[in-house]
Amino acid sequence: xxxxxxxxxxxxxxxxxxxxxxxxxxxxxxxxxxxxxxxxxxxxxxxxxxxxxxxxxxxxxxxxxxxxxxxxxxxxxxxxxxxxxxxxxxxxxxxxxxxxxxxxxxxxxxxxxxxxxxxxxxxxxxxxxxxxxxxxxxxxxxxxxxxxxxxxxxxxxxxxxxxxxxxxxxxxxxxxxxxxxxxxxxxxxxxxxxxxxxxxxxxxxxxxxxxxxxxxxxxxxxxxxxxxxxxxxxxxxxxxxxxxxxxxxxxxxxxxxxxxxxxxxxxxxxxxxxxxxxxxxxxxxxxxxxxxxxxxxxxxxxxxxxxxxxxxxxxxxxxxxxxxxx
Amino acid sequence: xxxxxxxxxxxxxxxxxxxxxxxxxxxxxxxxxxxxxxxxxxxxxxxxxxxxxxxxxxxxxxxxxxxxxxxxxxxxxxxxxxxxxxxxxxxxxxxxxxxxxxxxxxxxxxxxxxxxxxxxxxxxxxxxxxxxxxxxxxxxxxxxxxxxxxxxxxxxxxxxxxxxxxxxxx
Numbered sequence: 001x002x003x004x005x006x007x008x009x010x011x012x013x014x015x016x017x018x019x020x021x022x023x024x025x026x027x028x029x030x031x032x033x034x035x036x037x038x039x040x041x042x043x044x045x046x047x048x049x050x051x052x053x054x055x056x057x058x059x060x061x062x063x064x065x066x067x068x069x070x071x072x073x074x075x076x077x078x079x080x081x082x083x084x085x086x087x088x089x090x091x092x093x094x095x096x097x098x099x100x101x102x103x104x105x106x107x108x109x110x111x112x113x114x115x116x117x118x119x120x121x122x123x124x125x126x127x128x129x130x131x132x133x134x135x136x137x138x139x140x141x142x143x144x145x146x147x148x149x150x151x152x153x154x155x156x157x158x159x160x161x162x163x164x165x166x167x168x169x170x171x172x173x174x175x176x177x178x179x180x181x182x183x184x185x186x187x188x189x190x191x192x193x194x195x196x197x198x199x200x201x202x203x204x205x206x207x208x209x210x211x212x213x214x215x216x217x218x219x220x221x222x223x224x225x226x227x228x229x230x231x232x233x234x235x236x237x238x239x240x241x242x243x244x245x246x247x248x249x250x251x252x253x254x255x256x257x258x259x260x261x262x263x264x265x266x267x268x269x270x271x272x273x274x275x276x277x278x279x280x281x282x283x284x285x286x287x288x289x290x291x292x293x294x295x296x297x298x299x300x301x302x303x304x305x306x307x308x309x310x311x312x313x314x315x316x317x318x319x320x321x322x323x324x325x326x
Numbered sequence: 327x328x329x330x331x332x333x334x335x336x337x338x339x340x341x342x343x344x345x346x347x348x349x350x351x352x353x354x355x356x357x358x359x360x361x362x363x364x365x366x367x368x369x370x371x372x373x374x375x376x377x378x379x380x381x382x383x384x385x386x387x388x389x390x391x392x393x394x395x396x397x398x399x400x401x402x403x404x405x406x407x408x409x410x411x412x413x414x415x416x417x418x419x420x421x422x423x424x425x426x427x428x429x430x431x432x433x434x435x436x437x438x439x440x441x442x443x444x445x446x447x448x449x450x451x452x453x454x455x456x457x458x459x460x461x462x463x464x465x466x467x468x469x470x471x472x473x474x475x476x477x478x479x480x481x482x483x484x485x486x487x488x489x490x491x492x493x494x495x496x
Contacts, residue, residue, distance in 0.1 A: 006434075012426045013438050017445075020419040023359070024445070026376030027366055027411070052401070115372050115390075151397030153371070 050183030051102075051147075051176055058086035058104045067091030069137065070099075072252060076136035077101050077146075080128040094188030096162045097142040100179055101129065104149050114150035122148065122156035122170045130158060130166060134209035136251045141211050145179045163210065192216045192247065195301055197225055200324035205239060205305050207317035212250035215323065217243075217299040226269075226326040227301060228289040230280050233319035237306050238286035241323055244300045253302060261290035301325070354421040354480055362414035368396025369407045409469050416446030417473035424481025439478060446470045 057064035061084055063074040074089040081087060084106030092098040105114040117125065129146050133139055141162050148156040157169040159178050169178060195201055195215040203213050219225075229241040244253035265273070273289050280287035303321055308314035366376065367389055380386045420442040427435040450467040452458030 006430065009426055009430055013423055016419070016422045016426060017441060020415070020422075020445070023363075024415065026374065026379060027370070027415075028375050055401075113394075151394055 048176065048180045048183065051179055054088050054090050054100065054102055054183065057088045058102060060084050060086050060104075060106060062086065064088040065091075068093050068097075069249065069252070073099060073101065073133055073137055073139075076133050076251075077103070077129050078132075079136075080132040082106055090183065092182070092185045092187050093190050094185060095190060097139075097190070098182040098185045099133075099139055099142050099144045100182050101133070101144075101146045102149070103129065103147065104151075114148060114155045117155075119155075119170045123158075123168045126156055126158035126166070126168060126170075130160065137249065138209045138211040138251060140206070140209035143182050143185075145182045147176065147179060163206075194218075195323070195325050197223070197325045200322055202320070202322045203303070205303065205317060205319045205321065207313055208305070208307060212305060213303045213321075214248070214250060215301045216247055217301055217325070219294055219296050219299065222293070222295045224291060225294050226289055226291050228276065228287075228324045228326060229303065229321060230285040230287055231316075231319045231321040232285060233316045234284070234286040237308070237314060237316035237319070238288070239306060239316055239319050239321050240288055240304050241290070242302050242304060243290075243292055243294070244302060245297070246300065247298050248300050250302045250304065253300070259292050259294065259299070261292055265291055350484060351422075351425070354425075354477065355418040358414035358418040358421075362411040362418075364392075364396060365402075365407060365411045365414075367393050368399075369402055370411075405465070409463075409466050412446075412466060413469040413473040416442070416470045417477045419445065420474050420477035421481040424478045425484045428482050428484060435482075442477075443474055446474050 054064075054066075057066075063071070063078060064087065065071040065074045066089065068091055070089045070091040073091065074087055077089065078087055081103060082105070086102075086104040086106070088102045090098075090100045114122070125148060126146055129148075130139075130144065133144070133146075139160075143162065144158075144160045146158045147154050154174055154176050155171065157174060157176065157178060158166045159169070159182075160166045167178075169175065193201060193213075193215050195217050197217075197219075201215060205213065217225075225243075227241050227243060229239065231238050233239070242253060243259045244257050245259065246252075246257065248257065269291060276289065277287045301323060303323055305319070306314065306316045308316075366374065377386065377389070380389045420439065423438050423442045424435075427438045430438070447467060447470045449458050450462060450470055453462040454467075
């Protein structure tokens, strides 16, 4: 049969069409974002300039941190990652703070690649990272975005708005646009409540991961300061007040950053303490008062919850308190 | 005798006519398919059916290793990832059809090419009309139309097979 015989030509064409149809079928079955169109890309997985800028700092086994407390957040998030993962954190100051945590999973070291982790388990991965951040930083009042990418695609994103539960965006190829508002936000002032000697503040605690209440204190000269805390929650569940050097969050107030109260007090001070404590007890309030000899400088007075291990929350989670500087 | 000699001489011996045909086919069909396949392997989702086929065929692991390698080259623009593979596929398909049918009568050639058109730009138009699932994009339409036009042109201009031209049917 001649090679250009009509039958052979038709047969060859049908075979070619069949071959190409099989190739076309192999590219079917993607998720909606993966439907092979730039329109899909534009609305779906197109990477924003802000995200690309932060991605540029992703380097295996390294933390990149940009913005206030970003290094601390990166260090905390690193606890939930494999050693070879890349991590970049950007914090935009303001009320609320915007925190974006980018993670690129390593493809070596015996750890699973992102693509090998089912979508259902990716949310657990996100939970672990968010929990690690909250344990150290308590970002419940911040805008928080955590995104995990593999070699090419983002496959898991968690976004949490202040005081809200986590929103998960997980899949083979997902839109990163949910991170854009966090990445493109303009830095703003952070109005931290202040306390002065002789003043008092009242408030209510909120459960983890909401941050512990913190008050800025500025001393222009060294002096003795009494920090008095009363609360409607008594006993072991009552809150406690701690003074830290600098303007910090509770998580940043490590032991070496907190001030030690005086142990030896004069009789007049002790009498005053006993009298105030008795009045608080009569009123059904817990009472704590510590006395500090403080140098001039910036300090933070933090009211700590007395967290417990109970599943349904702790009695002191929503305690009302009054903190007073004397 | 003449035919067998030519065939024998042509296969793998670098005779100009056969070599040109092979390299032309590789350039216009093989290369686009290879490029498109690499884009799919390296930069598209693993939920695609092809990955399940690869696993079933036992080539999933090397395919993923290739994907990892390709991914290490970094980010590719979205139009490369999403639009180029479709255009390359349409080009290769149309070229093969046009090439095979270049000796056919014009009506029959047009008929076969219309199938390639329907599978390429036609599918995009079908998305616009809402009869084909997917997202219509005018850039995709332009690229697949261009691919179809170019491939029809080059495929139709390919030289006819020497054997068919020069042998006498027995």
